Amino acid sequence: MTSTKVSADRLEIADRLHSAAIHLLRLVRGQDENSGLSPARLSALSVVVFAGPVTLGRLASAEQVTAPTMTRLVAALEADGLISRKDDTEDRRVVWLSATAKGKKILQEGRRRRVHALAGALSALNAEELTVLSDAAALMNRVTATPDERQRPRRLGTARAR
Amino acid sequence: MTSTKVSADRLEIADRLHSAAIHLLRLVRGQDENSGLSPARLSALSVVVFAGPVTLGRLASAEQVTAPTMTRLVAALEADGLISRKDDTEDRRVVWLSATAKGKKILQEGRRRRVHALAGALSALNAEELTVLSDAAALMNRVTATPDERQRPRRLGTARAR
DNA sequence: CGAAATAATTAGCATAGCCAAATATACGAT
DNA sequence: ATCGTATATTTGGCTATGCTAATTATTTCG
Numbered sequence: 001m002t003s004t005k006v007s008a009d010r011l012e013i014a015d016r017l018h019s020a021a022i023h024l025l026r027l028v029r030g031q032d033e034n035s036g037l038s039p040a041r042l043s044a045l046s047v048v049v050f051a052g053p054v055t056l057g058r059l060a061s062a063e064q065v066t067a068p069t070m071t072r073l074v075a076a077l078e079a080d081g082l083i084s085r086k087d088d089t090e091d092r093r094v095v096w097l098s099a100t101a102k103g104k105k106i107l108q109e110g111r112r113r114r115v116h117a118l119a120g121a122l123s124a125l126n127a128e129e130l131t132v133l134s135d136a137a138a139l140m141n142r143v144t145a146t147p148d149e150r151q152r153p154r155r156l157g158t159a160r161a162r
Numbered sequence: 163m164t165s166t167k168v169s170a171d172r173l174e175i176a177d178r179l180h181s182a183a184i185h186l187l188r189l190v191r192g193q194d195e196n197s198g199l200s201p202a203r204l205s206a207l208s209v210v211v212f213a214g215p216v217t218l219g220r221l222a223s224a225e226q227v228t229a230p231t232m233t234r235l236v237a238a239l240e241a242d243g244l245i246s247r248k249d250d251t252e253d254r255r256v257v258w259l260s261a262t263a264k265g266k267k268i269l270q271e272g273r274r275r276r277v278h279a280l281a282g283a284l285s286a287l288n289a290e291e292l293t294v295l296s297d298a299a300a301l302m303n304r305v306t307a308t309p310d311e312r313q314r315p316r317r318l319g320t321a322r323a324r
Numbered sequence: 325c326g327a328a329a330t331a332a333t334t335a336g337c338a339t340a341g342c343c344a345a346a347t348a349t350a351c352g353a354t
Numbered sequence: 355a356t357c358g359t360a361t362a363t364t365t366g367g368c369t370a371t372g373c374t375a376a377t378t379a380t381t382t383c384g
Contacts, residue, residue: 010285011277014284016303017186017299019205020302021182021302022201022205026226027305038371065188067331069372071332071334072370073371092380116176118179119172119176122172130175132294133302137178137182139294139295140183141181143287217363219363227341229362231341254348255363257362
């Protein structure tokens with residue numbers, strides 16, 4: 001319970017959490033054949049769907065990737081007809097992204113599939129254990145939120161369905 | 163608390179956990195410049211270090227990637243002098259992998275760095291919240307363990323310091 | 325107006341995943 | 355003993371996602 005011990009624990013917990021996150025993502029990868037949505041695209045589309053029209057740059061920072069990376073993700077999503085772009089009328093450097101009806105639909109389905117794979121694995125857990133994971137997810141999201149996201153009064157990224 | 167509610171919750175929890183895992187790994191990626199070890203390599207090296215000599219095939223399944231993918235990771239780790247290969251004397255199709263002294267050292271350092279970054283983020287949490295994450299990591303590891311790993315009496319992957 | 329800043333894109337590179345096919349070796353049945 | 359099948363690993367070729375550096379277009383500011 002001393003400060004020293006907590007600090008040492010924190011390192012070990014970080015270590016195990018890191019490893020667990022890697023394995024968890026591996027578990028759901030490969031469930032994508034049906035939706036054709038990769039983790040990165042699903043995640044980006046998810047922000048567009050939930051955070052309404054958003055600029056490419058803000059989407060990139062919400063997803064914590066660089067602008068060029070997001071440019072490509074956006075191009076792929078657009079080519080699939082899942083999102084649409086609209087130039088800003090005031091600042092013509094800016095592109096606004098919105099989800100299409102198809103994008104919203106595919107998001108639900110694709111996400112459902114991946115989540116289903118994970119949820120299947122979670123079926124081995126009881127209600128109490130699920131609560132632990134739920135709380136942990138909230139903590140992880142809080143801890144990984146960028147200062148940017150916390151500071152600005154935006155509803156980006158962490159837009160929560162409840 | 164009903165069974166129905168738990169099932170619906172499970173989907174939502176899986177969803178949030180999935181998203182949280184993505185963001186968590188994004189947080190630590192980028193701390194790798196110093197070690198030069200990518201997540202995949204670090205993870206593979208970690209198994210080799212902790213699980214002692216291991217065959218390429220078992221390493222691949224422990225890491226839940228295909229053999230070709232592991233062949234490449236192993237080639238990179240070997241080229242960096244972090245692991246060494248030794249042909250099995252009985253079954254010459256098989257390759258046994260061991261960590262070199264350099265590999266063990268680099269693993270500690272590289273891992274320390276990434277874990278440190280994550281631990282830094284965790285410093286915003288109190289002891290109780292850390293416990294939640296610790297428990298969650300254990301659950302995630304349990305849930306993502308392959309049947310293979312559970313069935314065989316091997317000490318792969320989940321070698322735990324405690 | 326011209327310089328610096330900003331938003332997005334393009335180009336080029338590396339890593340890491342996959343599948344299909346190729347090797348090399350072992351094992352089993354005749 | 356050998357022939358066919360199974361297993362372990364590698365090779366080749368493709369895709370996706372990350373990066374940085376440089377480019378383009380536009381805005382903003384001195």
